[in-house]
Amino acid sequence: MDLPTIPLPEFSPGWVWLVGAGPGDPALLTLAAVHALQSADAVVYDALVDRRILALANENAEQIYAGKRGGRPSRKQPDISARLVQLARAGHRVLRLKGGDPFVFGRGGEEALALVAAGVPFRIVPGITAAIGGLAYAGIPVTHRDINTAVTFVTGHNITGDVPDDLDWPALARGAPVLVFYMALKHLDEITTRLIDSGRDANEPAAIVASATTSEQQVIETTLGAAAKCAEEVSPPALFVVGEVVRLRAGLDWLGALSGRVLDADPLGLSDARDAG
Amino acid sequence: MDLPTIPLPEFSPGWVWLVGAGPGDPALLTLAAVHALQSADAVVYDALVDRRILALANENAEQIYAGKRGGRPSRKQPDISARLVQLARAGHRVLRLKGGDPFVFGRGGEEALALVAAGVPFRIVPGITAAIGGLAYAGIPVTHRDINTAVTFVTGHNITGDVPDDLDWPALARGAPVLVFYMALKHLDEITTRLIDSGRDANEPAAIVASATTSEQQVIETTLGAAAKCAEEVSPPALFVVGEVVRLRAGLDWLGALSGRVLDADPLGLSDARDAG
Numbered sequence: 001m002d003l004p005t006i007p008l009p010e011f012s013p014g015w016v017w018l019v020g021a022g023p024g025d026p027a028l029l030t031l032a033a034v035h036a037l038q039s040a041d042a043v044v045y046d047a048l049v050d051r052r053i054l055a056l057a058n059e060n061a062e063q064i065y066a067g068k069r070g071g072r073p074s075r076k077q078p079d080i081s082a083r084l085v086q087l088a089r090a091g092h093r094v095l096r097l098k099g100g101d102p103f104v105f106g107r108g109g110e111e112a113l114a115l116v117a118a119g120v121p122f123r124i125v126p127g128i129t130a131a132i133g134g135l136a137y138a139g140i141p142v143t144h145r146d147i148n149t150a151v152t153f154v155t156g157h158n159i160t161g162d163v164p165d166d167l168d169w170p171a172l173a174r175g176a177p178v179l180v181f182y183m184a185l186k187h188l189d190e191i192t193t194r195l196i197d198s199g200r201d202a203n204e205p206a207a208i209v210a211s212a213t214t215s216e217q218q219v220i221e222t223t224l225g226a227a228a229k230c231a232e233e234v235s236p237p238a239l240f241v242v243g244e245v246v247r248l249r250a251g252l253d254w255l256g257a258l259s260g261r262v263l264d265a266d267p268l269g270l271s272d273a274r275d276a277g
Numbered sequence: 278m279d280l281p282t283i284p285l286p287e288f289s290p291g292w293v294w295l296v297g298a299g300p301g302d303p304a305l306l307t308l309a310a311v312h313a314l315q316s317a318d319a320v321v322y323d324a325l326v327d328r329r330i331l332a333l334a335n336e337n338a339e340q341i342y343a344g345k346r347g348g349r350p351s352r353k354q355p356d357i358s359a360r361l362v363q364l365a366r367a368g369h370r371v372l373r374l375k376g377g378d379p380f381v382f383g384r385g386g387e388e389a390l391a392l393v394a395a396g397v398p399f400r401i402v403p404g405i406t407a408a409i410g411g412l413a414y415a416g417i418p419v420t421h422r423d424i425n426t427a428v429t430f431v432t433g434h435n436i437t438g439d440v441p442d443d444l445d446w447p448a449l450a451r452g453a454p455v456l457v458f459y460m461a462l463k464h465l466d467e468i469t470t471r472l473i474d475s476g477r478d479a480n481e482p483a484a485i486v487a488s489a490t491t492s493e494q495q496v497i498e499t500t501l502g503a504a505a506k507c508a509e510e511v512s513p514p515a516l517f518v519v520g521e522v523v524r525l526r527a528g529l530d531w532l533g534a535l536s537g538r539v540l541d542a543d544p545l546g547l548s549d550a551r552d553a554g
Contacts (some may be wrong), residue, residue, distance in 0.1 A: 006303050006333070022307075026283050028403060031311065032304040056283070101409050103418035110422060113528050117542035124531055126305060126410035132378050133403035141380035143432075145387060149441035152453055154427040155420075164426035168451045175445060175452025176429055251390050254400055265394035 006031055009123065011039035016084050016094040016115055018108045020101040020127015021045075023134040025213040026052045032125045033097075037061075040095035042087045044080065048099030048237055050214065061095075077107065081114035088120040099237075101129040105155045105182050129153075131180040134212025134239055138219045139253030140246055146268060147244045148177040156184035156191060156240070163187045163194070173198035177243050184208070184240035189228040195242065200224055205246035210234035217255075221246060244268070283308055286400065288316035293361050293371040293392055295385045297378040297404015298322075300411045302490040303329045309402045310374075314338075317372035319364045321357065325376030325514055327491065338372075354384060358391035365397040376514075378406040382432045382459050406430075408457040411489025411516050415496045416530030417523055423545060424521045425454040433461035433468060433517070440464045440471070450475035455520035461485070462515045466505040472519065477501055482523035487511035494532075498523060521545070 008031065011017060017036045022028035029037075037043070037056045045054060047067030054063060066080045087094045102108025102124060115122045131153050132142055142151045152175060158164045172179070173195050181191060185208075196202050202225030210218040220230045224242050251267035285308065288294060294313045299305035306314075314320070314333045322331060324344030331340060343357045364371045379385025379401060392399045408430050409419055419428045429452060435441045449456070450472050458468060462485075473479050479502030487495040488511075497507045501519050528544035 006306075007329075008304050025309075027285050027309040027312075028307050029283075030299075030305050030307055030405070032302075034308065035304075052284075101405075101413075103413050103420060104409060104428075105420050105426075107422060109418040109525055109529060112531070113525075113542055113544070116528050116540045121534065122531055124413050124416075124529070126405050126413045128307070128378075128403050128405055129409060132381060132406060136378075136380050136401050136403045139401075141386040143380060143382050143430075145384060145436055148443075149382075149435055150429055150431040150444055150449060151381075152427055152429040153420075154453075158426050159422055166425075166454075167427055171448045171451035172427060172453070174448035176431075176449065177443075248386055248390075251393050252386060252401070254389070257398065263393045265390055267390070 008032060008035045011036060011093045013091045013093055014088050014121070016088050016096055016120055016122045017125055018096045018102045018112060018122060019098070019125040020106070021049045021053050021097050021099055022128040023100060023130040023213040024050045024211065025137070026050060026056070028128050028133055028213065029053060030125065030127065033127065036095045036125060039093055041092040043095045043097055044084060045097040046099050049097050077110060081111050084111060084115060085118040085120055088115070098127070101127045104129040104153065130212055130237070130239055131182060134209055135180065135241055137213045137217060137255055138207065138209045139249040139256065140207060140241060141248060141252065142178060142180060142245065144245050144248060146270065150176040151178040151180065152176040154179060154181050156181045156187055163190050169194045170198040173200045178245050179242045181240040183237060185231050185234065185236050185238045188231040188240060191240065192224055192228050195224060200242065204242060205244060206240065206242045207246045207249070208234055208238050208240055210236070210238040212239060221249065285309060285312045288313055288370045290368045290370055291365050291398070293365050293373055293397055293399045294402055295373045295379045295389055295399060296375070296402040297383070298326045298330050298374050298376055299405040300377060300407040300490040301327045301488065302414070303327060303333070305405050305410055305490065306330060307402065307404065310404065313372045313402060316370055318369040320372045320374055321361060322374040323376050326374050354387060358388050361388060361392060362395040362397055365392070375404070376407070378404045381406045381430065407489055407514070407516055408459060411486055412457065412518055414490045414494060414532055415484065415486045416526040416533065417484060417518060418525060418529065419455060419457060419522065421522050421525060423547065427453040428455040428457065429453040431456060431458050433458045433464055440467050446471045447475040450477045455518065455522050458517040460514060461517035462508050462511070462513050465508045465517060468517065469501055469505050472501060477519065481519060482521060483517065483519045484523045484526070485511060485515050485517055487513070487515040489516060498526065
């Protein structure tokens with residue numbers, strides 16, 4: 001694959017680029033992210049960044065693991081920020097590579113403010129967030145004209161590791177027909193119970209999508225009420241989606257179709273969907 | 278820019294790829310999108326796809342405008358779906374290129390179901406959605422640890438062109454601390470009035486971001502109560518964001534910093550933010 005001329009900014013020594021690596025599939029990397037990988041002197045990466053993506057880095061680049069993952073020893077956030085500052089001040093081109101998008105439950109804002117405090121110049125490179133790109137690989141659109149005009153993204157646990165306690169759950173439950181939770185496995189029982197207690201139907205379609213867009217992707221179609229029992233079947237990272245859009249997977253599971261799944265052109269049972277072609 | 282070997286799927290004749298072009302900046306194209314542009318025989322594109330992106334298409338590809346934009350004559354959705362089917366059946370590699378992401382208020386699901394009905398094989402390639410990537414170019418993160426554990430994306434008008442009437446506005450207003458509206462300009466008065474009537478504070482920070490990530494990007498920092506008066510200052514497409522994350526722009530406007538803006542390391546007035554570096 002050769003690329004024609006595209007205006008890409010120069011990655012200058014002493015700068016930090018906070019870059020989203022997307023949900024996993026290297027094909028979903030942005031041109032800016034690839035450029036950063038090829039230019040960086042140091043790559044500070046998270047647990048959720050795919051090995052095939054790190055393999056694109058400049059072979060002279062120092063690769064530094066800054067992952068945080070439930071149950072394992074991990075670097076503390078101030079340590080990571082301090083390391084970014086240190087590397088930049090040493091004159092390196094520092095690529096801070098995060099799974100998904102740096103500004104979607106990614107703590108990119110915190111790290112950037114630490115750079116501002118230290119006088120280190122930086123750039124933000126957005127990435128495809130898992131809730132959108134990951135669900136698309138499961139054949140589940142986060143919005144669909146017949147179903148929803150709003151979608152809410154929620155983190156499954158806050159900074160202390162608990163289910164977020166700052167949310168108005170009854171309002172969350174009614175505010176959007178489609179809800180997508182990141183890092184949902186650990187507290188899936190509590191999340192689903194709260195949603196049902198807040199008025200969502202236990203029979204509503206739901207899905208768990210683990211390791212989205214990777215070769216280990218697993219999709220469990222279930223209901224809001226039955227989802228928590230399925231949590232043991234998969235490993236993190238996993239998304240949890242609640243809403244009628246899950247039914248569209250019967251028609252839109254293009255990845256399954258590559259392996260022979262026969263798709264249903266009318267997954268919602270609307271007659272006019274069959275007339276569109 | 279040369280690319281090392283990356284596993285990219287073959288774009289076979291008779292297939293349709295529904296591809297997100299991202300918010301505008303060609304640097305935010307995915308590798309899969311570039312591959313599709315270089316391989317396609319026909320590119321069916323929307324109004325919001327940047328010219329610099331179309332310029333990356335294979336020079337032999339037929340470029341077909343399928344845009345829809347307020348007030349201008351436009352193709353109807355069934356016409357677009359029928360055209361995709363026709364092109365695929367003629368043996369072309371058909372790239373359906375949409376601004377942002379095909380599954381985020383992009384009608385990608387509808388077009389894909391029409392392909393299923395016609396027996397045309399397809400693939401979905403997610404793109405960076407404007408609410409995330411566009412706001413990042415304005416220095417506004419959609420989530421930030423100190424502010425929100427949930428964010429809601431809403432379309433500013435539904436299929437009939439009106440403000441969505443299927444929403445529970447009081448729940449929407451309280452369900453997430455940060456709300457981002459797409460295509461928000463036309464009904465900004467009604468949107469802001471409904472949010473204030475539903476209990477959001479008229480003094481809450483808000484911003485309008487027009488032509489996000491392009492050279493014409495405009496950002497207006499305002500409040501929920503004053504935003505509607507600013508709508509005339511910009512042209513579509515525009516995002517509207519409500520929430521405390523807007524205050525972070527004072528620290529995170531990296532694009533402004535490239536032009537000399539001095540950033541504030543403590544935009545929320547939290548003392549410990551200054552200690553992080």
